[in-house]
Structures are given as C-alpha cells and as structure tokens.
Amino acid sequence: MRGTETEKEFAQRISEHQLLLHKVCRIYAFTEADRKDLFQEIVIQLWKAWPKFQGLSKFSTWVYRVAINTAITTLRKEKDFIRSYEPAELPELEDWKESEGEEERLQLLYKAIAQLNEIDKAIVMLYMEDRSYEEMEDILGLSQGNLRVKMNRIKDKLRQLTKTC
C-alpha cells in the first residue's frame, strides 16, 4: 500500500513496537477477535495522536499511554457492557493450550491477571516488562511510592489467586 512519508514513518516506528501492543491486547482482551479489534483501535488512536508526539517522553512510554488509555476506555460494549474480571467472562484454564512447566504457569498467571481491575493489570504488565517505577509513573500518573505499595498488594493478590486456581 502506498502512503505519505508521515504514514510510512509512523508505520515503521509502530512496527518496531508491535510486541508491546500485542502484550496490551493480550492483557485486556480474551478472544482472538477482541484482541484484533483492540489492536486496530490502538493503532488508530496512536495515528490520531501522532501529530502531537513531540518526543518529550520516550516513544515506548507514549505508546503505552495511548494503548492503555484506549484499552481501558474501549472495554465498553454497546449493549452488554462487561467488566473483564467478571467470573463468567473469564477464560477457563482448560481452554488454553496445555503445556508443562513455565508455559503452564504463565497461562495460570494470565488467568489470575484477568481477575484484576484494569489499573492493576497495567501495573503488572509494566512490571513484567521491567519498566522502571519512574516510567510507570509517567505512564499511569501514579506516584512511585503509591506504585510500590500497589505492586506489593498485587503480588499478594496474585499469590492468593494462583493458589485457588
């Protein structure tokens, strides 16, 4: 597909960060169709915000902001509003591809993360991505002290959740 220089530059930079976007989609959407829709919506929002990106923050920080904001506010369904942590909407562990060891534990972790609220999901994801508390503050707008307290609580909650699974 042909495109303007701006479009090409944008596509190039986003392509380099596709992994990051897939992680956000995996955390916030459960079905493949929902993930595809969310991915598309995030890319559209990034494109709309692109003219305002002035490089004041790291590119990945900016991408995380747009992606998380979009995921959180797009969760609303037109008629049947769902919250991702409603038990009935959660994917079953058996539905996931069974594998031994770390992969299985990772799937278990995803199931537990699905039961957190949308903010805690973002915090866990950034933590797992080894983002510094400074960058997390920049993305979420929470103070570093607050983030550390929240992270400890989330770890406890995830321990509890994975025990009961």
Place this chain on the structure above:
Amino acid sequence: MELDDLKQAWKEQNKQSSQNQNIMELIHQKSRGPVASLKEAFKKQVRFFICLMVAMIATQIRNLDNTAALIFIGTYILFCIGVALFFYQNYRITSELEGMDGNVKSSLERYVTVLQQRLKWQQIGARIVMLIFILLLEVVPFFLHGRILDKWHSLSPVIRFTAYAAFLAIQYFVGRSVEKQKFGQYLIYLKELTAELK
C-alpha cells in the same frame, strides 16, 4: 507463584505469539470505539436537522405570503438551527475525549468529567426542546388552524398544562433511565478506575 520468576518466560512467550500486522492498512480504518460512535451519532443528528431545515425552506418558500406564516417558519428554522448547534456542541465536547496520549490518571479524570458534562447538556437540551414544543403547541393555533390543534385548545388550560407538566416529568425520568442504561454502568466503571488512581 512469584511474578519475578516468570519475567523471562513472559518475554519469551510474547515473542513467540506476536504476529505482524499491516500498520499502513490499519491507520486507514475507521475507529469503532465509544468516542467514535458518539461522534458519528452527533454528526448524523446535525446533518438530519440541517436537512430538515432545508426541506422546510424548499417546500414552504412560496407560501410565505403573510406575517403569521413567516413567524411560524422563522421559529421552525431557528429551532432547527438551535438543535443542530446543540448537537454540534456535543460533537465538539466528545471530540475532546479523543486525546489518548496523556497519562492514564489525567486521561481518565478528563474522560469522566467530559462524559458527565455531555450527559448534563443532553438533559438540558432535551428539556429545552420539550419547552419549545409546548410553546409552539400553545402559540401556533393563534396563527394556523388545524383540527387536532383546535381540539387540543378546546380543552381547559388546567388540563392542558397538567398534561404538559406530566409530559416534562415523563421526559425527565425516561431520559435519566435511558442515560443510566446507556452510560450509567460505564460511568461507574470509569469512576471506580479513577478512584483506584487516587
């Protein structure tokens, strides 16, 4: 289960599951998010009222032979312009929600504020439309005569104004209930998330 033990697996797993998407193709797609849907709805309403106004002018321009008709058509056109402007204002307010590049806390706070503001204006707008409608029902029979309007005006003013009051009350409760159904849960959800960030 310890989170830190899974960091490596987390990174590896994401590498395996990633698929390449055509970004150039995606940026030309239309947004299907709630903000885009709201904007589209307001845009359609603006267009509808402009079309209604144009249609009225086109069909009635030859009939403007007396002051009463002129006042009536003039009021109708002003009403259409007013409603179209109201929906445009809603469209503009909703557009403010599109900036997704702020930090999550400030974006969510702004989102909640703007959404509440929009809902408030929607209620006010609906009430103004109802009042204009009532006003027209009371004033039009002085200029134009129709069987239904004459019948309505043959009723006692007490009955008429009680009906108007009931009409306004129904509009108020139905409007609130529809809003609650459409946005209530969404707003509660957003407010809960905002509270999490405090």
